[in-house]
Amino acid sequence: MHIIVVGCGLAGLTAAIALARAGHKVEIVEAAPQIAYVGAGIQVSPNSSRVLRKLGVDKYIEKYCTEPVDLRMMRWENGKKLVECPLKKPSHDEYGSPYWHVHRADFHRGLLECALELGIVTHLDNRIVDIDAEAPSLTSHTGRRFTADLIVASDGLNSKCREVVVGHASPPIPTGQMVYRVTIPARKLKGIPGLEEMITTPRNNHWIGPYGTILSYLLEGINETLVNLVMTIDVNGRMPDGVNQRLSSADAARAAFKGWDPRVDQMLEHAEHVLEWRLFTHHEIPSWAHSSKKLIIIGDACHAMTPYLAQGAAMGIEDAAILGGLLEKYPTMDTIGKVITLYERLRIKRTARVAEASIDSRYFTQMPDGPKQEERDAWLVEHPGIWKGHINIRSRKEFLDWLFGYDAYKALNEAIQAEEGGDSAGKGTSMGVHSHVAEIISEA
Ligand SMILES: Cc1cc2nc3c(=O)[nH]c(=O)nc-3n(C[C@H](O)[C@H](O)[C@H](O)COP(=O)(O)OP(=O)(O)OC[C@H]3O[C@@H](n4cnc5c(N)ncnc54)[C@H](O)[C@@H]3O)c2cc1C
Incomplete structure (x- = not known):
């Protein structure tokens, strides 16, 4: 198929690479006249590094990545150590993929290099101002019209395509x-x-x-x-x-x-x-595709979230893996309905739970000084490392297994198998999660 990806951010580029690797002809339309790198560092947790490695992006970025040994929490006023949660070791030993710190410029450039090598054409300086989701077609501020079989929109926090999918304004x-x-x-x-x-x-x-x-x-x-x-x-x-x-x-x-x-x-x-x-x-929205089935959204456009768990881009990268994999298995518009059903089934609940967990993390780490904070700090000091039932989500084994242990490709295969075999048991939202963890998460 001929697919246009809107937006050259981290999610858009990863999606473009995944779709090109799935055999589609991909073009990217981007508003910015040049690729600029905003912000500095980004954390790439094992659930997203696994996808990047599978797509072959590691070759372009790994040399710029460092691996943090742990997360050390400290008291705000004096830096007194409260707790350390290991990162490097469990990422390798338990989750099978590294935890990286990387400069966004290096990350972005690596993705772009990979995309260009795959023959993906990028049209910069084309801010999309009009979207016809039925055609489907896009018109940019220069008056240029782009048409394709399918549009995958990754136009970020203030997404215009999100509005078209939802049918009304849906600002962050x-x-x-x-x-x-x-x-x-x-x-x-x-x-x-x-x-x-x-x-x-x-x-x-x-x-x-x-x-x-x-x-x-x-x-x-x-x-x-x-x-x-x-x-x-x-x-x-x-x-x-x-x-x-x-x-x-x-x-x-x-x-x-x-x-x-x-x-x-x-x-x-x-x-x-x-x-x-x-x-x-963003508020959770019930659908990530327009009713025409020719416009699908990914990344911050669907689920911009607070950064307290450092998972915003990771979720966009997981979206890209799932959508790319589905469009490899079901590569024509005849089966696009199935792609959308599975994509939404696999992604909406997971991203909503990560967004909720991120907000929980805000309130856990930002308590005002007082008895509750003292109780929290005393508990943290006594419970270093990763434990089942830990009060700190960053150290809670079952949560980390669910978050970092997520294998988008395994989840995808299980969902496809369930769909093909008509196995309704596989149609929950916990695919790709160890079963005991799935229970815990679905109870939450
Ligand atoms: C302080 C902070 C720290 C963070 N730290 C982390 C972290 O450590 N780990 C992590 O995983 N996430 C982190 N995040 C979240 C992460 O930065 C975002 O989730 C991610 O960058 C979103 O990528 P995206 O591709 O969906 O959107 P964007 O990066 O916003 O890309 C959207 C692209 O679409 C283009 N565009 C927009 N409108 C149009 C249009 N009309 N026409 C054409 N193009 C258009 C834009 O120019 C842009 O290039 C953090 C966020 C913040 C704010």
């Missing part, structure tokens, strides 16, 4: 929080007491505090080692209404996090790039 919802996204060359922090480990050991350093958190991790990018900071806090008038992203300054971030671990302040003295970013989420 502000969460009341924002992040300062900061990068600092690690060399500038050399010799500062207390920072040595942070600039040499790959790990997630996570300060948890009242109504905010700070995450730092290392990026071994193409140029030099960077410290990547994601500093989350209530907006509280810090950004003007209507502004969702803008350049900021180290001073603004320092003022917002006054009183936190003094090492953060020391790091911010050397910050080179600071961006302010308002955080949004």
Whole structure:
């Protein structure tokens, strides 16, 4: 089939690669006049690295990835260690695929290189302003018209295609929080007491505090080692209404996090790039395809979520694997109804649960100081590592098995087999999940 993918973000590029590998002719239409890389680092958990490896994208990005040993949670005001949850070892030993930290520029460039090698044509500077889902066709702001057999829309948080699928405006919802996204060359922090480990050991350093958190991790990018900071806090008038992203300054971030671990302040003295970013989420929608069956949405366009679990792009990458696999098995428009049914069955509930878990994680990590926080901290100190029933979702074995252990290709094969064999038992949302975990998750 001839398929047009709208949007050249992480989900769109992965989908384009998956669809090309499935034997389709793929073109991408992108609004931006050039591919720009916003934000700095991104975490790629085993559920998404597995897909990237299967699609052969690892060849283009692995050299830029670091593997964090663990997630270390610390008290906001002094960096006192509360708990460490291993990441590297279980990712390899239990989930069979690595946990990566990578600069978005390197990730994006790797995906793009892979897409270009597969012969995927990219039309930049074509913002889609009109969508005819029945034809299907797209018209860009330049007046250019694109037609195809099928449109896969990955146009992100403010997706126009989502509106067409839903049939009405469906804007993202502000969460009341924002992040300062900061990068600092690690060399500038050399010799500062207390920072040595942070600039040499790959790990997630996570300060948890009242109504905010700070995450730092290392990026071994193409140029030099960077410290990547994601500093989350209530907006509280810090950004003007209507502004969702803008350049900021180290001073603004320092003022917002006054009183936190003094090492953060020391790091911010050397910050080179600071961006302010308002955080949004989406309501779950019941369908991810237009009734014409010729327009399907993926990625943030369907399920933009809060970043507290670092799973937004991972879910888009899983969507891409599933949709690509379905369109390999059922490669014509005659069977598109089956593709859509299975795609929605496999994806909608899983992404909604991840989005919910991400919100739970916000409230767990951002408790105001007081008796509940003291109880939480005491519990964390006594329970390092990964345990069944752990109060911290980041350490809860059954949740991690469900999240990181998810094999999109296994889920896909099981769903196809169930469909072909008419096995209604396979039609739940837990496919690809170990059965005991599936029970726990479906009870949640
Ligand atoms: C602070 C923060 C930290 C995060 N950290 C992580 C993390 O560690 N791990 C993780 O997995 N996720 C993370 N995420 C989430 C992740 O960044 C997003 O989920 C992901 O980038 C979304 O990819 P996408 O391709 O769906 O959308 P986008 O990346 O938004 O791409 C959409 C593309 O569509 C184009 N487009 C839009 N409208 C049109 C149009 N009308 N016509 C043509 N083109 C159009 C845009 O220009 C863009 O290129 C984080 C998010 C935030 C805010």
